[in-house]
Amino acid sequence: MAGTDLVAAPPRTTPGSSRTPAARRRLERGALYLVLTVIAVVMVVPFVWMILTSLKTPQDLAxxxxxFLPAQWAWGNYAEALAAAPFLTYARNSLIIAVSHTAINLVIASMAGYALARLRFRGSELVFIGFVAALMIPTYTKIIPEFLIVRFMPLFGGNDILGQGGTGWLDTWWALIVPGAVTPFAVFLFRQFYLDLPVELEEAARLDGVSELGIWARIMTPLVKPAFITVALLTFESxxxxxxxxLLVTRTDSMRVIQVGLSVFRTENDTQWAFLMAGTTLATVPMVVLFLLGQKYFVRGFANAGIK
Amino acid sequence: MVAPAFLHALIWIGIPVVAAFVLSFTSYDVLTQPRFIGIQNYLDAFGDPVFRRGMLNTLVYAFFTVPVAMAIALLIALMLDTQLRARALFRTAVFIPQVTATIAVALVWLWIYDPRSGLLNAVLSFFGLPAQNWLSSTTWAMPAVITVGIWQGIGLKMLIYLAALQSLPKDVYEAASVDGASRTRQFFSLTLPLLRPATFFVFVTSVISAFQAFDLIYILTDGGPANTTTMMTYEIYKSAFREFRVGYACAQSIVLFVFLLILTLANRRLNGGDSGRH
Structure with missing residues (x-):
């Protein structure tokens, strides 16, 4: 749509003036808008296609x-998709995990980030280097032993004290929530934000006899609210x-998260594209909305980590 | 105050990495005790044509989704770093795939690539081009996977470049213009060197995510056809969770780690080391 008025833009220049700098600039500008519009369309069309597919009848799909547009808008697809697979249960599970991860990460990582930014304690340098190193560890290098720890978690899921005999944390909320609850990236990001606060504030509070935990909770933390929103959004999203x-730690359908549920639905119902796209829409729309609402913070989070 | 986060990282990152390293020298199937076998797993990994294919594919995928995609991202960022009225809109459009789940977008692309009713073949036939069996062709499967990889990852790269471009000092450019430096000259002698810290960051984060591409492969191709799209991560997953060769999978995962370490350090040498002086 933006493209059409770009194409219309050049004729507005009076004939013969095409070589003046102003006209050339306008032409350049038109070309720029055209290229960017094409790029934007390529980025967005898959999502539009996803939503349109989710509203098509089997005849349309065949x-x-x-x-491009459904001949008949099949709004009933959503209800039928929810009947065909427990997408709402999957989404609820994902929501529970995402909220837990966000809450835990905000508290624990901000405490750590604050301590690393502001407190000098024995080994603080070493701990910081440890977190930076942890940032570098690929998921795939730690995921197999993580799985083994979960599987052999002592005294859980029928396991004895040595972690034998049962299934440990497999197929439980513990496995879904605990291992991924605190991210080194959040610790790192919080540290960056706390580093920027003036030292005077903290010293004044200390003279007034406020405890270190109190300084963190009541004096410093209210000043880095944007950091909290950024980390919350990034944690929730990932x-x-x-x-x-x-996928690795769940077995039963009732414990599945939305992404795993989608992938399982696809293998079990290979050709149900309308339902699959309805489920996919359910899985993507919340994140897109969250991003649109908190765009400023997403951008700041990524840019901050990158430039400092 | 740092203790809870530290303990968490120790249990779920520190110990697992050490364990992966130790287990990589053993034969272990979870049911029986691990047995020390020296470097046999590493010899097996480098001798296995499928894992070698996975390493090659990972490098090819990383080449297109890191340096090539970075160049495209920088180009888009430069286009957006002008007085555009709709800049925020464009930026949002480019960034949206980044915040959506890879599983979800891979499913959407699976449907777009569908040979019979897919959008891509429909668009191609509109332009009179032949339809393809994108994901089951040994020629087209990898380019199809790479396309989705670039499409999804370009937003973050662009965003970081755009933020960096907007924080560049304006007076340097004014001085360069006064001295008569052309815009191309300004780009190569000013913009690129000034963007070095951003380039380093984008490179490192992109390489880490390119080497860990898994969800895309899982949905789109399952590593096929004929292993043409399998990746190191996919082989690690198969060894550990389909074949239960845990020691072998750990060795493969250490190889992946070493690849990343080398690339990061090499880039630091070439790129980041210099910017450290500023």
């Missing part, structure tokens, strides 16, 4: 070549989108 870990 048509070759496919029509937790909601996570796939491999929940």
């Amino acid at each position: 048509a070759t070549p496919p029509s 937790s909601w989108n996570n796939f491999l870990w929940p």
Whole structure:
């Protein structure tokens, strides 16, 4: 749509003036808008296609070549998709995990980030280097032993004190929530934000006899609210989108998260594209909305980590 | 105050990495005790044509989704770093795939690539081009996977470049213009060197995510056809969780780690080391 008025833009220049700098600039500008519009369309069309597919009837889906818009808008697909697979249960599980991860990460990582930024204690340098190193560890290098720890967790899921005999944390909320609850990235990001606060504040509070925990909770933390929103959004997003870990540690349908549920639905119902796209829409729309609402913080989070 | 986070990282990152390293020298199937076998797993990994294919594919995938995609991202960022009225809109459009789950977008692309009713073949036939069996063709499967990889990852790269471009000092450019430096010259002698810290960061984060591409492969191709799209991560997953060769999988995962370490350090040498002086 933006493209059409770009194409219309050049004729507005009076004939013969095409070589003046102003006209050339306008032409350049038109070309710029055109290229950017094409890019934006490529980025967005898959999502539009996803939503349109989710509203098509089986006849529409079988048509070759496919029509872009549904001939008949099948709003009932959503209800039928929810009847075909427990997408709402999957989404609820994902929500519980994402909220838990966010809450735990905010408290624990901000405490750690604050301590690393502001307190000098024995080994603080070493601990910081440890967190930076942890940032570098690929998921795939730690995921197998993580799985083994969960599987052999002593005294859980029928395991004895040595972790034998049962299934440990497999297929439990523990496995889904605990291992991914605190991220080194959040610790790192919080540290960056706390580093920027003036030392005077903290010293004044200390003279007034406020405890270190009190300084963190009541004096410093209210000043880095944007950091909290940023970490909350990033944690929630990556937790909601996570796939491999929940795939590995869950067995029963009632414990599945939305991403795993989608993948299972696809293998079990290979050709139900309308239902699958309805489920996919359910899985993506919350994140897109969250991003649109908190765009400023997402951008700041990524940019901060990158530039400092 | 740092103790809870530290303990968490120790249990769920520190110990697992050490355990992966130790287990990589054993034969272990979870049911029986691990047995020390020296470097046999590493010899097996480098001798296995499928894992070698996985390493090659990972490198090819990383080449297109890191340096090539970075160049495209920088180009888009440069286009957006002008007085555009709709800049925020464009930026949002480019970034949206980044915040959505790879599983979800892979499913959408699976449907777009569908040979019979897919959108891509419909668009191609509109332009009179031949339809393809994208994901089951040994020629097209990898380019199809790479396309989705670039499409999903470009937003973050662009965003970081855009933020870096907007924080560049304006007076340097004014001085360069006064001295008569052309815009191309300004780009190569000013913009690129000034963007070095951003480039380093984008490179490191992108390499880490490119080497860990898994969800895409899991949904789109299952590593096929004929292993043309399998990745190191996919082989690790198969060894550990389908074949229960845990020691072998750990060795493969250490190889992946070493690859990443080398690339990061090499880039630091070339790129980040210099910017450290500023």
